[in-house]
Amino acid sequence: MEKTMILAWILILSTAMAVARCQDYYSHAGPYVPPPQKVTYLHFFLHDTMSGNNPSAVPIVSPNITTSTGFGGVIAFDDPLTVGPDITSEVIGNAQGLWVSTGKDVLTLMAYLDIGFTKGEFNGSSISVLSRNPITESERELAVVGGKGKFRMAKGYAQVKTYSVNFKTGDAIVEYNVTVIHY
Numbered sequence: 686m687e688k689t690m691i692l693a694w695i696l697i698l699s700t701a702m703a704v705a706r707c708q709d710y711y712s713h714a715g716p717y718v719p720p721p722q723k724v725t726y727l728h729f730f731l732h733d734t735m736s737g738n739n740p741s742a743v744p745i746v747s748p749n750i751t752t753s754t755g756f757g758g759v760i761a762f763d764d765p766l767t768v769g770p771d772i773t774s775e776v777i778g779n780a781q782g783l784w785v786s787t788g789k790d791v792l793t794l795m796a797y798l799d800i801g802f803t804k805g806e807f808n809g810s811s812i813s814v815l816s817r818n819p820i821t822e823s824e825r826e827l828a829v830v831g832g833k834g835k836f837r838m839a840k841g842y843a844q845v846k847t848y849s850v851n852f853k854t855g856d857a858i859v860e861y862n863v864t865v866i867h868y
Contacts, residue, residue: 758785763781785797
């Protein structure tokens with residue numbers, strides 16, 4: 686019994702000491718000195734396919750009102766990225782995210798996408814885009830707001846234009862020219 690009590694006290698004291706050492710949720714550090722910034726230019730095509738047996742984009746929310754712009758609709762996508770505009774050209778990654786129809790009068794999408802690369806120098810890295818996308822304009826600019834891997838702490842912009850669109854099926858090929866500033 687005495688050995689059990691001693692063991693219990695040792696356990697209680699060691700637990701209390703461990704808790705006392707872990708009071709802070711942060712540590713003090715010196716000033717942040719960022720490494721030099723790099724600029725990377727990317728060019729690729731996004732294939733957004735809503736038709737067929739294997740679509741890369743599907744509606745997940747449909748509004749309960751009828752509008753010419755689809756206001757309130759939400760589409761989830763996992764679109765392939767290719768080097769050229771043809772779907773058979775080399776696939777270099779994919780874009781995953783949501784398109785939210787936010788324009789009441791003009792067809793405008795709110796774009797939430799993570800552009801991930803699966804080949805080449807940037808394999809395993811991605812950039813994050815969060816921006817308004819007025820898709821009826823011939824050329825648009827989207828904001829790059831972050832990244833990971835080789836694009837850690839990324840910022841920049843994507844110049845986007847529709848390469849082709851099938852209004853009957855909703856399928857589209859979109860050309861991206863992206864300027865990424867990162868460490």
